[in-house]
Amino acid sequence: MKTLLLCSDLDRTLIPNGSQTESELARPLLTRLALHPKVRLAYVSGRDRILVEQALTDYQLPVPDFVIGDVGTTLYRLRDGAWLLDPAWQEHIGADWNGLEQGELDELIAAKEVEHIWLQPPEKQNTFKLSYFTDPDVERSRLIEEICTILEANKVAANLIWSLDEAENLGLLDVLPASANKLEAITFLLDQEGVPQQQAVFAGDSDNDLDALTSGLQAILVKNAAADVRREAIAALTEKQQQSRLYCAQGSLSSLNGNYAAGVVEGMLYFFPELLDWIEGG
Numbered sequence: 001m002k003t004l005l006l007c008s009d010l011d012r013t014l015i016p017n018g019s020q021t022e023s024e025l026a027r028p029l030l031t032r033l034a035l036h037p038k039v040r041l042a043y044v045s046g047r048d049r050i051l052v053e054q055a056l057t058d059y060q061l062p063v064p065d066f067v068i069g070d071v072g073t074t075l076y077r078l079r080d081g082a083w084l085l086d087p088a089w090q091e092h093i094g095a096d097w098n099g100l101e102q103g104e105l106d107e108l109i110a111a112k113e114v115e116h117i118w119l120q121p122p123e124k125q126n127t128f129k130l131s132y133f134t135d136p137d138v139e140r141s142r143l144i145e146e147i148c149t150i151l152e153a154n155k156v157a158a159n160l161i162w163s164l165d166e167a168e169n170l171g172l173l174d175v176l177p178a179s180a181n182k183l184e185a186i187t188f189l190l191d192q193e194g195v196p197q198q199q200a201v202f203a204g205d206s207d208n209d210l211d212a213l214t215s216g217l218q219a220i221l222v223k224n225a226a227a228d229v230r231r232e233a234i235a236a237l238t239e240k241q242q243q244s245r246l247y248c249a250q251g252s253l254s255s256l257n258g259n260y261a262a263g264v265v266e267g268m269l270y271f272f273p274e275l276l277d278w279i280e281g282g
């Protein structure tokens with residue numbers, strides 16, 4: 001058996017922090033899977049390093065080989081407990097920002113006195129991630145257009161992602177290099193590690209996983225995913241005649257309901273049935 005790389009989102013894909021229930025055996029079986037000598041594991045998450053480490057502890061998730069974190073702006077290799085930031089990935093995404101880094105981009109935006117935004121704390125920033133809070137009811141499209149105009153004038157190719165923190169009632173705006181996204185980071189990692197696409201699988205649950213779920217990579221959508229995400233993923237792949245690349249977990253294995261890690265295990269067995277002996281031998 002050749003090396004397999006499982007790339008998985010964390011929140012509501014492996015971490016059971018949604019409203020659906022988790023099967024008792026879900027994470028133990030995922031851990032068993034990760035122990036297979038030919039299986040390597042990458043977490044792909046919006047979380048920063050501290051929050052990924054916290055999730056590993058709080059939810060007893062298997063320690064991964066790689067972490068693509070901070071919404072795709074960091075790629076770490078984990079070796080003997082050390083987290084090594086991949087400089088090649090930094091260089092790859094840094095090219096989009098025309099030689100500028102987070103602080104310099106903020107200065108450009110601040111110089112134009114853009115209203116209704118203020119910086120998030122330092123731990124939410126990194127070299128290629130500039131993150132602001134915004135008023136929750138800010139006129140989003142105008143704000144984004146205003147910032148894009150400033151960035152374009154400075155030849156900065158950026159991707160702006162706005163979301164709402166409902167608990168805090170605050171808008172969140174991330175300014176990222178145009179190529180810093182989950183799909184591009186996964187493709188880069190496969191390339192660097194020499195893992196062919198047919199030996200890789202991506203697992204996710206939500207909107208921000210759609211690019212990777214519908215890219216033509218083998219992919220798993222966990223059962224607890226929202227219905228509209230499932231519809232959109234299937235529609236996009238049907239159009240490309242690549243429906244067979246996506247496995248939607250159904251809860252078809254005994255004592256596994258298809259939600260969260262149970263769905264990921266189910267999907268891995270669908271794509272790689274040869275793993276069944278290993279799982280059952282645990």
Ligand SMILES: [Mg+2]
Nearest residue numbers: 009011012205
């Ligand atoms: Mg998620």
